Amino acid sequence: DGGITQSPKYLFRKEGQNVTLSCEQNLNHDAMYWYRQDPGQGLRLIYYSQIVNDFQKGDIAEGYSVSREKKESFPLTVTSAQKNPTAFYLCASSIAVASEAFFGQGTRLTVV
Amino acid sequence: KNEVEQSPQNLTAQEGEFITINCSYSVGISALHWLQQHPGGGIVSLFMLSSGKKKHGRLIATINIQEKHSSLHITASHPRDSAVYICAATNIIQGAQKLVFGQGTRLTINP
Numbered sequence: 590d591g592g593i594t595q596s597p598k599y600l601f602r603k604e605g606q607n608v609t610l611s612c613e614q615n616l617n618h619d620a621m622y623w624y625r626q627d628p629g630q631g632l633r634l635i636y637y638s639q640i641v642n643d644f645q646k647g648d649i650a651e652g653y654s655v656s657r658e659k660k661e662s663f664p665l666t667v668t669s670a671q672k673n674p675t676a677f678y679l680c681a682s683s684i685a686v687a688s689e690a691f692f693g694q695g696t697r698l699t700v701v
Numbered sequence: 702k703n704e705v706e707q708s709p710q711n712l713t714a715q716e717g718e719f720i721t722i723n724c725s726y727s728v729g730i731s732a733l734h735w736l737q738q739h740p741g742g743g744i745v746s747l748f749m750l751s752s753g754k755k756k757h758g759r760l761i762a763t764i765n766i767q768e769k770h771s772s773l774h775i776t777a778s779h780p781r782d783s784a785v786y787i788c789a790a791t792n793i794i795q796g797a798q799k800l801v802f803g804q805g806t807r808l809t810i811n812p
Contacts, residue, residue, distance in 0.1 A: 637797055
């Protein structure tokens with residue numbers, strides 16, 4: 590079955606550590622996105638990538654980094670510079686610009 | 702004021718009732734998504750529409766571009782419809798699709 594896989598579902602890290610969230614898709618989609626969701630707020634865009642080896646900052650990119658070495662994969666690193674990393678992180682992809690977006694199941698990151 | 706506003710924020714109804722969730726947006730859009738988020742967090746895309754009306758099973762989505770308003774309707778609601786429903790306006794910025802999300806409507810259907 591085609592889809593987007595995020596792993597792990599729950600992640601705990603100590604403050605000051607970098608952590609990488611995985612996002613893999615087998616939908617052959619060119620565009621991939623990372624969103625952050627906080628309680629009572631809408632999802633906010635962290636980074637997006639329209640094509641391999643290219644990515645752009647979203648609205649809240651500070652403290653995050655990404656790579657897009659393969660079409661299928663768009664990992665997100667939450668660095669120690671991110672002031673409030675505890676949140677729910679969602680990855681999405683779309684076949685092209687202005688196409689329907691497909692979402693993963695999310696990773697809930699808790700930093701203690 | 703958020704660019705995408707949903708109402709109501711919370712909605713509780715009895716099984717079988719007709720449900721309407723509203724979404725108003727202030728940005729220019731190329732399309733509007735309706736999404737469903739179940740407990741546990743995963744999001745499923747229900748509809749993507751840029752005009753008129755779409756129907757899938759008991760779900761109906763409408764959009765009025767001139768009024769910048771969309772509605773999601775659920776007919777014959779069922780407890781399994783309980784979820785958070787999110788509308789998201791799609792903009793094309795610098796050749797990339799960017800979604801602006803509403804805060805969501807938490808729907809609870811009681812048996």
